[in-house]
Amino acid sequence: MDKTRKFKILGVGFGPANIALAAALEESGLLKDAHFFERAKETTWQPGMLINNSDIQNHPLRDLVTPRNPKSHYSFTNFLHVKGRLFEYLNTGLSYPYRIEYEQYVCWVASHFKDHVSYGINISKIEPLFSESSKHDVISGYRVIDQDGNAYECEHLVVAPGRTRYVPVEFEPLLSDRVVHLCDYLPAVTELASGKLPERICVIGGSQSAVELTADLADRFPLAKIHAVHRAYGFRQKDVSPFTNEVYFPEFVDEFYQASDETRSSIRGDLHLTNYSSSDLDVLDALYRKIYVQKIQGKQRIFLHRRSFARPLITFDDGRTHMAVCSRDRADEVEMTFDLVVLATGFKDLGVGEGREKYPAVLSDLVRYSELDRSGVIQVNRDYSVSLQTGYGGQAKCFLNGLCESTHGMGDAGSFSLLSLRSSEIIESIRSTENDVSASMNGVKVDAA
Ligand SMILES: Cc1cc2nc3c(=O)[nH]c(=O)nc-3n(C[C@H](O)[C@H](O)[C@H](O)COP(=O)(O)OP(=O)(O)OC[C@H]3O[C@@H](n4cnc5c(N)ncnc54)[C@H](O)[C@@H]3O)c2cc1C
Helix, strand or coil: CCCCEEEEEEEECCCHHHHHHHHHHHHCCCHHHEEEEECCCCCCCCHHHCCCCCECCCCCCCCCCCCCCCCCCCCHHHHHHHCCCHHHHHHHCCCCCEHHHHHHHHHHHHHCCHHHEEECCCEEEEEEEECCCCCCCCEEEEEEEECCCCEEEEEEEEECCCCCECCCHHHHHHCCCCEEEHHHHHHHHHHHHCCCCCCEEEEECCCHHHHHHHHHHHHHCCCCEEEEECCCCCCCECCCCCCHHHHHCHHHHHHHHHCCHHHHHHHHHHHHHHCCCCECHHHHHHHHHHHHHHHHCCCCCEEEECCEEEEEEEECCCCCEEEEEEECCCCCEEEEEECEEEECCCECEECCCCCEECCCHHHCCCHHHECECCCCCECECCCCEECECCCCCCCCCEEECCCCHHHHCCCCCCCCCCHHHHHHHHHHHHHHCHHHHHHHCCCCCCCCC
């Protein structure tokens, strides 16, 4: 007997993007047919970066539901109300809540859907299913396979694994508990604090995370020297102009999606500092003042290497890394040994070139049925579904939830701003296929989750 479990809708990943989808599915009456897989043991939100006092970067009302349904039970405002903190929160005068509080909010929303989530399940493979009744190879659903080889089938799949970490190629072979991407920051420093205290730490990158981590490391390890290496002249301020921030309006998605490749690339260049290689002013000021006070006291421990890059040279048996910190402008380079190297180097977008990937690894087996551009980059429809080659496309859709910044614009990846509305669009697209769904599943009975 075929023991494969079958669902109408499956989700890979249960981070903010698919948690928002679960809320929208419930409010649309479709949750009973949906199930999600999350590789972590429980819901978390960027747990490696939950640094004390750091705040979120989206307006708190652009939460998991409010732009889609301001009356939803799952709003940040209702979370504060349920937790009995609404008045105190308002009294803090915070424009942006602490990240630790927003993480609690994300977990609180997720907790409502625990019957629809399997935790500790890492989906390693996605395969298309083909309709037996069709003369052509029409894709009628998807099979997802977990780390233990268990298979699950569905009509519609929503892939929301978050973006792949970007690790510069020279650091890829060095990744360890002493050379870490920012996502592994807290476990790495917790481990480091339990042994011989570090003397020298390097932070690579020019993002807000790089600025926050430089300051956090200086507080955490009061005897260590912290070296921040970045390519730009200095840490830059984010473009938070309300005019530029209209890029996070829903209308922008259509405008961006319809633009030519050249126009998209030009707009992205324009908008880079709204989200990348830049920081909020409060974080920049705090670091600048921290360094200034160190200088007043004659105890400078934070050193900035502007217009520079780091070249790893030797890894010692104890995990320390010997690196050259090189100027981009002169032949200068200085060699130093670091107890810890933190790569605040961000995440990959879909595309080609440095810091991009043609498709996320989990889609490898689907790619041969997908439309690709001339460089082999997977193509995505306006409804966030993977565009299938002629002949393969049927009713069953595979959506990318939170990976489409290169086609759908800045509000797509790396931001809460539009994920509630994206959920609606995905549901609308699923609904549009509803009449033909049973045919597309070839009469297979679908389990309720
Ligand atoms: C430090 C940091 C701070 C940020 N702060 C903000 C902010 O303030 N405001 C903002 O708008 N955005 C912020 N972002 C961007 C943030 O990543 C997104 O807003 C949000 O987390 C995206 O949600 P997601 O569900 O797409 O991805 P993720 O949050 O990455 O969630 C993806 C989930 O999928 C799971 N998963 C991955 N692969 C698999 C698999 N194969 N099988 C099963 N499960 C899988 C992962 O374990 C994870 O739980 C921040 C990002 C970082 C790194």
